[in-house]
Amino acid sequence: MDTPTERQDLSYSHEELMEWPRDELSNLNPVRLAATSSLAVAQFLERLEIDERRELLRQLSTERAADILAEMDEEDAADVLEEMRPHRAARILDDFEPDDAADVVAELEPENREQLLAHMEQDSRESVEELLSYDPDSAGGLMTTEVDTALDRMTVEEATSRIREFANKHEDLHYVYVVNEQRQLRGIVSLRKLIQSGPQQLISTIMRSDIQGVCTPEMDKEEVSLLMAEHNLPDIAVVDAQNTLLGVITHDDVLDVIRDEATEDIQKLAGAGGDEDIHDDILFSIRQRQPWLAVNLGTAFIAAMVVKIFEADIGALPILAAIMPIIAGVGGNSGQQSLAITIRSIALGLVKEGDAKGILFRQAVIGLINGLLIGLLAAVMVAFFGGPLKLSIIVLSAMIINLAMGCITGTLIPLVLLKLKQDPAQVSSILLTFVTDTGGFFIFLTLGSIFLL
Amino acid sequence: MDTPTERQDLSYSHEELMEWPRDELSNLNPVRLAATSSLAVAQFLERLEIDERRELLRQLSTERAADILAEMDEEDAADVLEEMRPHRAARILDDFEPDDAADVVAELEPENREQLLAHMEQDSRESVEELLSYDPDSAGGLMTTEVDTALDRMTVEEATSRIREFANKHEDLHYVYVVNEQRQLRGIVSLRKLIQSGPQQLISTIMRSDIQGVCTPEMDKEEVSLLMAEHNLPDIAVVDAQNTLLGVITHDDVLDVIRDEATEDIQKLAGAGGDEDIHDDILFSIRQRQPWLAVNLGTAFIAAMVVKIFEADIGALPILAAIMPIIAGVGGNSGQQSLAITIRSIALGLVKEGDAKGILFRQAVIGLINGLLIGLLAAVMVAFFGGPLKLSIIVLSAMIINLAMGCITGTLIPLVLLKLKQDPAQVSSILLTFVTDTGGFFIFLTLGSIFLL
Structure with a gap:
């Protein structure tokens, strides 16, 4: 071991691995491969075809192969094991920590599962079978049984x-x-x-x-x-x-839980699946995202139908059409702020039994005050661009109502879902946009049609 | 130690602490207080007034007070120490891990900092002074020097x-x-x-x-x-x-880094500050959120000006006003999906040098295909509600363009910001909404004014 720089030079970099010719996988330098972290090799392996994976793994000891497969997604690791001879696959699983082995075995096809378990050492098999009886999202599914x-x-x-x-x-x-x-x-x-x-x-x-x-x-x-x-x-x-x-x-299992949880929350809030990552197959990504886009389309159509009620008014005064998305958009943004803060505070364990009322009240006040301030700014801008005073007052009023509504909705939805023991991230964002769009259009166009026409 | 249930009964629950009369803090049971986790006491302390904090801490040993203050936000812990006699505050800091002590000392007012350091034990003071020389967001700012x-x-x-x-x-x-x-x-x-x-x-x-x-x-x-x-x-x-x-x-420092990072990303993507939490002061929350709402208002006004260009067309055909938010909204949602996946993959270290082109290409394809599928669905819905065929075709075309644009923008912005070594979360979301709103309105209204009027 020398300086950190020299040490790092020994391992393969991500770029080197990715650019390695796929038909020369057997020419990888075994010393350098050994110096490369299991996670790096696992990430490389996930991007290879099945045949190529097998060729790479053939060069590695059972122990090292186990380390690498343990770093892969459970589904991917199961795919690789299913392609191996059952005897070799069982030896690799024997070298897994029992908790990791159980996670992978759970992803095997039922017929392969029996066959593989039968080839494993008795000790390992019994540990895995015990762990398989727990929900993988529970403490039982996460624990190891190999304890001093x-x-x-x-x-x-x-x-x-x-x-x-x-x-x-x-x-x-x-x-x-x-x-x-x-x-x-x-x-x-x-x-x-x-x-x-x-x-x-x-x-x-x-x-x-x-x-x-x-x-x-x-x-x-x-x-x-x-x-x-x-x-x-x-x-x-x-x-x-x-x-x-x-x-x-x-600690490493819990680190993964915290990272996965954050990924899920961020991606679900944006209406993407919690499982997707940037290197996924295009078809997988499309399938993950389609349903939420379709739901979003549905709610957008409902908002459009609200606008359609006011078709005659818009025909008479088309400036309404230009301003209505401002009310909806800023109201939505304000609600997203409350939603993100609430979801994150729930995830960090900051929201306790009995807190809900106080939280909701504070977020409503924040929405009202921000509605007033941003509404005033918007009213001045409308006047500056030559709008009549009445329009400015309507913009101010609609802004206050829609921002307060956004903050209340953005806080209430995750709190209710938490109470119902549902995951708050996935549907909150869509429901919120629905409320601030449909609500924003309705409030603004109603006020406009009454006072301007 | 008996069963887990009996064990937990000894400590104060969060509700008990929050409902405890504030003028009877000195009557808390010392045995039960000792059984309550430092983090729970710290969270309680953060919600008390300065006088009340002092009264509670007076009942605790220096060591225990140090454990509790170490669990608080650095700013809050510094506030508490500044209210104490310097001698007692220095004793408490002596009991901190040096890395935690340095974080708190960094938050003290300069005059208090000198005074407190002067009262500390020489060993602790030297460690803290050394650690203070590192950026708190760097490894140096995170490390402890008390190593076997x-x-x-x-x-x-x-x-x-x-x-x-x-x-x-x-x-x-x-x-x-x-x-x-x-x-x-x-x-x-x-x-x-x-x-x-x-x-x-x-x-x-x-x-x-x-x-x-x-x-x-x-x-x-x-x-x-x-x-x-x-x-x-x-x-x-x-x-x-x-x-x-x-x-x-x-491991515990790194756990905090990962949790804080996720909080920042989630909240910044929603245009809220990374520092805010659900129990913050209303004025603090309003100040944190105002600037982003104002920027959002500004971009919404630009989108409104685009709509205003088409005022005459909308006056002649107000159905355009009803449909245009659908194009903008679904395009925005599609872009948010790509944005969330990209930001999260960056945070997890999945995006490496040289990956950008491939990532951008895949996200563009996903946008195009989802645009086609969702666009077809929207076209059918428009026809179902009695719209002319031409309108359906325009909706389909605008949807494909805007969804592709959303996915490309949602991927490109964080990749560019990463390259420039800027935090990708804060501005990405606002820029994206600007592109899909303004762009969506422009594309749809242009097509509508050309082919429908």
Whole structure:
């Protein structure tokens, strides 16, 4: 190991891999391939054809292939395994952490699943089968079962020699989990604390027994991530109702949960699927986006029908048509602001039981005041461009109503969906646009037709 | 420690704290307060008045007060410290991790900063002053300097007894960082590996020297988070150009970076500030949102002026006014989809040098095909509501052009801003709406005025 620069030079860069001739995959330098991160190779692999994937993987050890496949999307990893001989695929799965293996096995076709499980080592198979019984979006679906444990009655020396026995069979966790004879969780000891304690000290005297962050296997993975972030935990225990230790969730799993959750929220708010990424197949992307565009078209048609009611008025005074999208657009933007803040505050665990009324009131006030200020600005601009005073007053009034309506809707929808335990991101944005468009057109055109004609 | 349920009962719930009479803060049960997580107390504290905060903190030990203040926003924590006697405030800061202390000290008024630093212990003060020299958004601003190190020539036994000496002075990290006599980083050893190795083994033989994830102090904090996620690292070393170990960044800091980044992206895409949250002061929220609403008003006025050019045509055929927002709205939605996917893929590190052309081409194709499909649907709907065939054809054509334009703009803007090293989230959304609104109106009204009148 030398300076960081020299170190990085050894691994293949993303560009090098992407430009590598596809018919010379067997000529990749094995030393440099070994120095390249598993994630980088996994991302490269995801862009290859099935045959090419197989050719690349053939050059790698079972262990390395397992590391790389573990970094791929579960669906993609399952596709690759299904193309391999069952024996080799099972060896690779044996090298997976059981939680990752379970995620991939869940994506296999049922007939392949049985065959692969049958080829796996008994230990791994049993862990995977147990984990498969949990919802993949729950703590149970996220946890690993390969956990270093110590008994509370052990000494530090006994606990240490037990960790040595587990050797490489268990994950490299931050804590040793302390249980009693019935495997009930009694406390945690960090490895550092273990090193700092005398060999004859009792585990029960050095462990932290006031563990504040513990999950049940049914807990939603987003709740788990909030709990770990709240208590700054590098890993967290999963226990059943009898407090029996079932497994542990690690920091890297929770990092993925938080990143995936943010991706979903951002993309769903824009009416795109939570699963899509920039390198996806064009047909996949189109299929993901079509339904939301169609819904958007439907709501836009309803707004158009509202405008059509005022057809005669617009014919008489076409300036109304020019100004109405301003009211709708700024109202929509104001609502999007409230929506984004509300959704994000929910995701960060900042919205608690009983907060709703206060939140809604504040957002309504924000909408009214911003409506007043932006409405005044718009009224001045209308006057500046030669509009009559009456039109300015109508613009101001419509702006206040539509911005307040936008902020209230943008806050209310996610709060209601949260209460109903529904994902707030996907439909909120579309409903909001519907309200501020249809509502904005209706308010403005009604006022215009009454006072200007 | 008993079952999870009984354990949780001890701590104060969020509702209990929020409903606690503000003039009886001194009556909170100290045992239950101690069982409540620092983050929960910090969130409660953020909603109290200054006097009330002081009263609550007075009941807590210096150590506990430090834990709680470390969980607050840096600005809020600085406000609280400025209200305390400098001696007590300095004791609390001494108990902070140096990286957190530096973040808070950076938020103090300059005169208070000097006074507080002068009261701090020399060790802590020097660490804080060193960390203050780094940009808070860089790896240097994120790292802690309290790191367990071992020399490469040491035995496991020597390294272990050194860790015992550091005792509680250093952070509880996952790795021991192995350096040479010049403090140059040579490798890492996990504590588990240390426990599993024989006391006479040399550190240099058990350490991992092929460390793939290492940061420089200038590295942007978002790059750091990608690096740690890529290599699944619980903590990561920061080294200078000579490979000298400067500090370490821990998993909880990087979790905060990822969460903050997602919050910023989501809220900025909606034209709200990245800093705002749902419990902020109304005036703060209004000030944050006003500028973007004003910009939005400005672009909406430009779109309105485009419509005004066609005033006579709309007067003659007011149905155009009803349909034009459909073209603009669906085009905008389609662009938002591409924008969200592009921004998110950038944040996850999926967009690499040289990818831009391929990405842009694919998004353009997606826009064209979705324009064709949604355009056909819209054309059928127009015909169904009794529109002439010509109108249907115009709707179809305008839809194809505007959806393609939306997808291209939604992809191009963030890619260009990325190239210019600008934050892509804040202005992208506004520019996109401007293009799809103004463009959508112009295309549709031009086609309508030519072929229908």
